[in-house]
Amino acid sequence: MTDLDVSPAHRSAREVLSWSRAGVDPALRAAVDRLPESMRGIAGYHFGWWDEHGRPAGADAGKAIRPALALLGARAVGGSVEQALPAAVAVELVHNFSLLHDDVMDGDTTRRHRPTAWSVFGVNPAVLAGDSLLTLSLDVLAGSGNPGAQQGIRVLSTAVQQLLDGQSADLAFEERGDVRLAECVRMAECKTGSLLGAACALGALFGGGRPDQVEHLRSFGERMGLAFQFVDDLLGIWGDPEVTGKPVFSDLQNRKKSLPVVAALTSDTAAARELDELYHADRQLTGADLARAADLIEVSGARAWSQGRADDLLARARVHLRAAEPVESAARELDAVARLATRRDR
Incomplete structure (x- = not known):
């Protein structure tokens, strides 16, 4: 038994995430250390471990929700979290691959309260670093020695393909004026729900769970992930920059077709028509424009x-x-993480 397997009773969601981060980070760092130096430097900066010159920084590395789901998924089916550690590392690598690419495609210059990797190292190096993390994630699973590794690679690969499909749709929506709400929801299911579902499924699989347990936990994660995206899109408009690490109204500034935006645009209201005019105005939106857009979304x-x-x-x-008939303590903590992830003030 390792420190990861020692679980105090009645932990809060934030305590669970801190436990996950502390438990996964050594294995995550060890995996990243195997990258070529050119990729390792950018990855370490992105994870917040060091600055652009390679000096230790200790910056925010994210909430570690996905690795926590993998570890708890293993515990939920009666396995040990040590068994699921490669799964937890792999999903965190995939998540950060997607963030590196998203920041480039969205043109975001801030993440986790510091400049994005592409804005520091350049677009091409950041893209290559993301590719490197994705490749590493599959290598971590393949080298784990877990009996479920081969199936786990298929689970993760499928989730990545869905994630890419969702991101492709998200980018396409920016060029379209006729995005339907159903296809926007489907985009969010692929872009966010797929990886959270895969995290739960991988944990259950590596923990030795039954096929029905793996599928129920996958469904839990997928629905939690879509709920997470709804809340994340709300925070992209009304979130506190001190909490989100992004400027106020950042999604509106980028004219993203997020879930609340598309819901407003398709609401057949006067607010929808005014919002449509703002979103398709051939000019840079002012601060007053962005505040008005947020008001229109709420009014709709x-x-x-x-x-x-x-x-x-x-x-x-x-x-x-x-x-999924989970172990009670793990079920309680999975539920707590899901509630935290879908809170408006997270």
Whole structure:
């Protein structure tokens, strides 16, 4: 038994995430240390371990939700978290591969309260570093020695393909004026729900879970992930920059077709028509424009609708969690992480 397997009773969600980060980081660092030096430097900067010159920095490395889901998924089916450590590392590598690429494609210059990797090292090096993390994630699973490794590679590869499909749709939406709400929801299912579902499934698989447990935990993670995206999109408009690490109204500034935006644009209201004019104005949006756009989304009812959908999805995720017949302590912590991930003030 390792320190990872020692689980105090009644931990809060934040305590669980701190436990996950502390437990996964040594293995994550060891994996990243195997990268070529050119990739290792950018990856370490992105993870917050050092500055652009390679000096220790200790910056924010993210919430570690996905690795926590993998570790708890193993515990939920009666396995040890040590068994699931390669799965946890792999999903964190994939998540950060996607962030490196997303920042380039979205033109974001800030992540986790510091300049994005591409804005420091350049676009091409950041893209290559993301590719390197993706390749490393599969290598970690292949070299784990776990009996479920081969199936795990298929699970993760499928999730990555869905993630890429979702990102492709997200980018295409920026050029279209006729995005339907159903296809926007489908985009979010692929872009966010797929990897959170894979994290839970991989943990259960590496922990020796039954096929039905693996599938129910995957469904739990997918629905939690979509709820997470609804809340994340709300934070992209109304979130506190001190919490989100991004400027206020950042998604509106980029004219992203996020879930609340598309819900507002398709609401057939006067607010929808005014928002459409703002979103398709052939000029840079001012601070007043962005504040007005946020007001229009709220007036249209899209903010309340998004919050309601997140709550409904969380309830449906819990149904699948119970159906997996999980170990009680792990189920309690999975539920706590899901509730934290879908809070408006996270």
